[in-house]
Amino acid sequence: MSSSNSSSASNIEADLFNLAMSDAAQPLMDAVTKHIRDNVEPIIEEFHALEKEKTDRWSWHPRQLELLEGAKNKAKESGLWNFFLPDSELGEGLTNLDYAYIATELGKYPLASETLNCSAPDTGNMEVLERVGTEAQKEQ
Amino acid sequence: MTEPGLPSSDAKNISTSAVLDGDEWVINGEKFYISGAGDPRCKIMITMVKTSPDAAPSKQQSQILVPTDTPGVEILEGMQVFGHDHAPRGHMHIRFNNVRVPKDNLLLGEGRGFEISQVRLGPGRIHHCMRSIGKAEKALELMVKRSATREAFGKPIAKLGKNLEVISRARIEINGMKLAVLQAAKAMDVLGNKEARVYVSAVKAMVPEKVCLIIDQAIQMHGATGISQWSPLAQMYTDMRHLRFADGPDEVHHMVVGRAEIQRYDLW
Numbered sequence: 001m002s003s004s005n006s007s008s009a010s011n012i013e014a015d016l017f018n019l020a021m022s023d024a025a026q027p028l029m030d031a032v033t034k035h036i037r038d039n040v041e042p043i044i045e046e047f048h049a050l051e052k053e054k055t056d057r058w059s060w061h062p063r064q065l066e067l068l069e070g071a072k073n074k075a076k077e078s079g080l081w082n083f084f085l086p087d088s089e090l091g092e093g094l095t096n097l098d099y100a101y102i103a104t105e106l107g108k109y110p111l112a113s114e115t116l117n118c119s120a121p122d123t124g125n126m127e128v129l130e131r132v133g134t135e136a137q138k139e140q
Numbered sequence: 141m142t143e144p145g146l147p148s149s150d151a152k153n154i155s156t157s158a159v160l161d162g163d164e165w166v167i168n169g170e171k172f173y174i175s176g177a178g179d180p181r182c183k184i185m186i187t188m189v190k191t192s193p194d195a196a197p198s199k200q201q202s203q204i205l206v207p208t209d210t211p212g213v214e215i216l217e218g219m220q221v222f223g224h225d226h227a228p229r230g231h232m233h234i235r236f237n238n239v240r241v242p243k244d245n246l247l248l249g250e251g252r253g254f255e256i257s258q259v260r261l262g263p264g265r266i267h268h269c270m271r272s273i274g275k276a277e278k279a280l281e282l283m284v285k286r287s288a289t290r291e292a293f294g295k296p297i298a299k300l301g302k303n304l305e306v307i308s309r310a311r312i313e314i315n316g317m318k319l320a321v322l323q324a325a326k327a328m329d330v331l332g333n334k335e336a337r338v339y340v341s342a343v344k345a346m347v348p349e350k351v352c353l354i355i356d357q358a359i360q361m362h363g364a365t366g367i368s369q370w371s372p373l374a375q376m377y378t379d380m381r382h383l384r385f386a387d388g389p390d391e392v393h394h395m396v397v398g399r400a401e402i403q404r405y406d407l408w
Contacts, residue, residue, distance in 0.1 A: 019326055057227040084267060099270070107270065107274025107278075108274040118267075123267055132248045136244060137205060140184055
């Protein structure tokens with residue numbers, strides 16, 4: 001290995017230990033925490049209680065969808081959408097590292113990921129379409 | 141991806157077939173544990189199919205878009221996770237009976253299904269691990285609040301037996317796991333998804349297993365309430381246990397990490 005290669009390899013090795021959230025992501029993290037407090041935590045109890053009132057197990061109670069859509073719309077209005085897509089025009093262009101901090105917070109609250117369009121398995125599927133889909137496939 | 145008839149952890153096994161007939165692919169086969177497919181809002185699926193049985197083993201599969209309302213898509217039932225079907229999202233058992241979709245629904249190209257998986261599964265896996273760290277934090281918070289505020293045998297439960305050490309170990313392990321997950325995310329940023337795969341497999345092999353244990357210990361400190369409908373812990377446990385299979389069982393990820401470790405010494 002040439003010396004320049006080994007020095008760039010050791011730079012990468014060192015970079016792998018730079019694990020701080022970027023300054024740019026901090027306001028977003030604060031906005032997500034606020035979104036969870038204002039728009040997610042208040043709906044969790046009612047959302048789950050509605051499970052008992054459903055007539056068909058394999059559908060949503062209309063009020064459940066209303067609660068979810070309400071929280072999603074508030075997220076969109078605050079510019080919180082699609083964090084998971086790194087370096088994409090559609091999402092926030094967050095790095096995986098910055099998203100890691102945010103997703104850890106989302107994991108603590110049921111429904112939080114979904115209100116930001118960040119739930120599994122949807123994120124992976126959307127990323128596939130974004131990266132390899134044709135325009136017609138994305139449209140579908 | 142996952143099929144009931146063969147071990148889908150080795151994705152080269154996947155055998156739901158897609159055969160070109162004029163301008164359409166004709167799909168036949170069976171899948172299970174297709175998460176989210178029970179949701180009435182789910183309108184389209186990305187399906188792993190075998191299009192090229194005569195190609196090299198890693199070039200036989202492709203990924204294809206199948207709208208859920210295509211004739212022949214038969215959703216049989218919701219698979220259960222420890223007795224829960226997670227309706228309406230569900231983990232569905234689906235049969236494809238001569239399902240016809242346009243030729244252009246194939247993603248990227250014939251035989252390129254594995255290539256797409258390298259894009260698809262890295263991020264998905266690490267997202268699971270990130271959220272799991274959050275769940276572990278939640279479980280530890282519940283463990284502490286419960287065990288420090290209820291007394292039995294004249295002491296707070298946290299001081300009985302080795303409970304304080306259980307709390308300590310949970311904190312120590314969460315701190316370690318969090319750093320490993322952050323580093324795997326960083327590896328994806330600086331090395332790319334493909335080169336970062338050993339880092340990602342390492343955390344996917346470690347995190348769900350260890351978080352399961354932490355949730356289990358939180359349950360134990362709650363007494364019977366921990367396994368009941370009064371606590372979120374029971375649901376958290378089954379979700380986390382399920383995650384030891386989702387996006388590849390632990391063993392497949394250990395295979396990736398173990399092989400990479402042996403390759404460092406050039407012995408095989």
